[in-house]
Amino acid sequence: MATAEVExxxxxEEEYVDDALRVVYDAFAKKxxxxxxxxxxxxxxxxxxxxxxSCFSAIVDGQFLGILxxxxxxxxxxxxxxxxxxxxxxxxRAVLALFNLALHASDAAPNEFVVDFLAVDGSSRxxxxxxxxxxxxxxxxxxxxxxxxxxxxxxxxxxxIRLYERLGYKTTRTWHGFYVRLAxxxxxxxxxxxPLASGRPDAASSKAG
Ligand SMILES: CC(C)(COP(=O)(O)OP(=O)(O)OC[C@H]1O[C@@H](n2cnc3c(N)ncnc32)[C@H](O)[C@@H]1OP(=O)(O)O)[C@@H](O)C(=O)NCCC(=O)NCCS
Numbered sequence: 257m258a259t260a261e262v263e264x265x266x267x268x269e270e271e272y273v274d275d276a277l278r279v280v281y282d283a284f285a286k287k288x289x290x291x292x293x294x295x296x297x298x299x300x301x302x303x304x305x306x307x308x309x310s311c312f313s314a315i316v317d318g319q320f321l322g323i324l325x326x327x328x329x330x331x332x333x334x335x336x337x338x339x340x341x342x343x344x345x346x347x348x349r350a351v352l353a354l355f356n357l358a359l360h361a362s363d364a365a366p367n368e369f370v371v372d373f374l375a376v377d378g379s380s381r382x383x384x385x386x387x388x389x390x391x392x393x394x395x396x397x398x399x400x401x402x403x404x405x406x407x408x409x410x411x412x413x414x415x416x417i418r419l420y421e422r423l424g425y426k427t428t429r430t431w432h433g434f435y436v437r438l439a440x441x442x443x444x445x446x447x448x449x450x451p452l453a454s455g456r457p458d459a460a461s462s463k464a465g
Pocket of ligand 1 (some may be wrong): 418
């Protein structure tokens with residue numbers, strides 16, 4: 257499959273939300289294991305409460321291949337509802353799910369565009385889908401006049417780090433310790449950033465995608 261065949265769409269159509277949550281679960285099962293036993297748990301909690309405008313979708317021939325969810329001040333993909341959590345899960349599982357989500361919560365600064373997560377279907381990796389999604393996110397960040405793009409990644413995820421470095425991201429901070437291990441199953445989490453030159457369009461990024 258060539259990159260040109262991939263359609264990157266801003267937002268996500270309702271009909272693809274379940275597929276997207278499955279792709280996300282498969283990509284981050286290790287991180288989500290506390291509180292979410294399988295993709296259906298994630299779907300049950302978030303099916304009707306994601307912000308369908310806070311992401312980009314990658315579609316080929318009507319098939320959902322990948323998602324990049326982003327966060328800006330006041331806007332994020334997963335909209336948690338306590339009522340949903342406690343009515344759809346047993347009390348213990350609801351607490352575990354909330355605990356998991358709290359471990360991964362982050363807030364975007366006013367000038368920041370956070371790539372919350374990037375996930376491509378397992379059978380479609382290495383074909384340019386992730387890169388195309390990242391380019392579209394950068395275009396969006398520039399159009400919003402954000403100054404910085406940022407993301408978090410575990411140190412073992414060398415492939416993803418290589419991808420981000422190729423796109424101009426640099427590690428600006430690392431975290432270690434008990435909570436990092438608990439939240440991610442990893443010894444180290446990196447924050448990577450890419451400065452955007454005062455939101456001006458970038459020739460390289462607007463060509464791609
Ligand atoms: C990371 C990820 C989004 C990349 O998407 P992709 O569509 O495969 O990326 P592209 O085809 O545009 O770019 C390929 C690059 O992605 C990286 N990559 C990471 N994991 C990969 C995988 N399993 N297969 C292929 N490439 C992978 C490599 O750097 C690769 O470049 P290389 O060929 O020089 O090694 C995808 O592998 C994925 O969903 N992984 C699981 C979830 C994840 O780790 N997300 C990032 C967390 S911050």
